[in-house]
Amino acid sequence: MHIDGFTFGSIRIDGVDYEHDVVIARGRVRRRRKKASKPFRDAFGHTPLSVGEDIPWDCRRLVVGTGASGALPVMDEVAAEAARREVTLVTVPTREAIRVLDAEPADTNAILHVTC
DSSP, X not given: OOEEEEETTEEEEXXXXXXXXXXXXXXXXXXXXXXXXXXXXXXXXXXXXXTTSOOOOSSSEEEEEOOTTSOOOBOHHHHHHHHHHTOEEEEEOHHHHHHHHHHOOTTEEEEEOOOO
């Protein structure tokens, strides 16, 4: 898997453009389904990443790209669940998350926010 490009609102992975948040699990790309996190929107001013989502925990490291300016909130419960599962959680703006994935892709899954 290769991330070919990232601009606000769009990410290109293996030549395919995605104009929505993506989840990368074991090299497969799918759309991020954030419905479970929407009830927390008012508290955060933005739909956060919550443990209610289908997070790809089957890895040693989970990289969360928090958007172009790093504005995606990640709830404390996500960090607690990562620690409980002994998964290293890396939370950085999406451009940096892409660099992390490129540098060390082995046993790493990701959730990448493509806006804010």
